[in-house]
Amino acid sequence: MTSIEHPRSTTRVAVDAVKLAELHEAPEILRLVNVWDAVSARLVAQLPGTQAIATAGHSIAASHGYPDGEKIPLDLLIAAIERIVAATDLPVTADLDGGFGDTGETVRRAIGVGVSGANIEDRLRPLDESVAVVRAAIEAGEREGVRFVLNARTDAIVKAGDRPRAESLADAIERGRAYLEAGAQSVFVPGVLDAEDTRTLVDGLGAGKLSVIGLPGALTAAEYEALGVARISYGPMTQNVALTALKRLGESLLADGAIPEDTEKLNDF
Template sequence: MSTPQQTRSLARVAVDAQTLADLYAAPEALRVVNVWDAVSARVVAQLPGTRAIATAGHSIAASHGYADGEQIPLDLMIDAIARIASATDLPVTADLDGGFADAGETVRRAIGAGASGANIEDRLRPLDESVAIMRAAVEAGEREGVRFALNARTDALVRGGDRPRDASIADAVERGRAYLDAGATCVFVPGVLDADDTRALVAGIGERKISVIGLPGALTAAEYESLGVARVSYGPMPQNVALTALKRLGESLLADGVIPEGTEALNNF
């Protein structure tokens, strides 16, 4: 497997990590359109409103023919992150799933690939175990001289099962506070969050300390921003939209259609 030549020094990654931390803390929520390869990264990076690049682990796995959930070999995931980082000058934050069994080593390799931050999932493991994973990720960055911008993900809502919603929110708050104490920059709470959920999470964890996902049925990014959210991402949805467009185009072409006029040549390197 051929990996692109590393173009970001540790000093540059460290600067990018501080940039990510500043973007999370800013009054305007950081909006990231998740990417999965070099060409999607380049297209998104060229958009005027893009301030950072975020990878989507699910989408990277799918593009290599793997299911989500660390089914893709770590070498392939790191290679994909390196290719994405080589396609843009913007800070890159990577989706590292649950840390691939060794969060510290995985973060070290992600930094080497050019990432200055990452999502790591707690998968609703016991709290002490989850805190240790997040701390290991942060400490791996420190050993590399990088204040790694960890967006610590808690699955308290998406894996909460049948327990009452308020119990899941309380669990997310407890976990989020613990992850911040362990050195995380932000806390990612996936799920469709309404305004009340969001207010409770921001009140419990901190203003500009919450990261959310913009799924169908969620609030708009502007609404989340007004409630004190730091970051809004979109996970695998951008790839789903792109593949839906490809499917519709394929149906048209197979039915004797033509390429639509105005189609841009966005894949020119």
């Protein structure tokens, strides 16, 4: 494939959304290896066990020279997501940061390039404002005929500051329940969650409703699955691992090393 294919029809996106929702609701944890461009999407899509594709907003921004946090122009982000969608036949869930100021319009544009679900951050806005963002995303999907699969992110843990852990967990549960009631499929609580934290969140949100991130020091996917977690993704960590490999190779080559003989050719379209 050398160019972007025609975007998926809304009917196709609606079918993808049903499939994506079923993957969240299955007893097995949904494992998502985050991608940031067409070639990473194509590679991950071909791996045995990959059932859906998730973009990493931080990684897409970094690959275009922007910091995280809606610094990348929305047009550029949507174009990057469109290329990712074109590189795979699997359902795609996209990281849409905080909604770029107009969540409904951002979701409409994402659906237009073939996206069937998304992460959208609450950034610890007041709860009523955050619920309105969730509703705007769900209603945008409804207008397009898509049961949009929203993985509503709360920063109650990752941006807790000095707040006691118990208060942050309670805040995450309160926010998460409100997002689920407003139509979200799951609640994404980023941060390193141990077994006790995870049990507290699953008890508060319900089995099959918590989404987590795999970070150094976190539990394994199997351990989270046993605790009732619905979904695990890895955010910018996949790109960090790839860049670490590039850094180490570069150091070796600059020191008169050689390309390893077992290097695979993985970037052919």
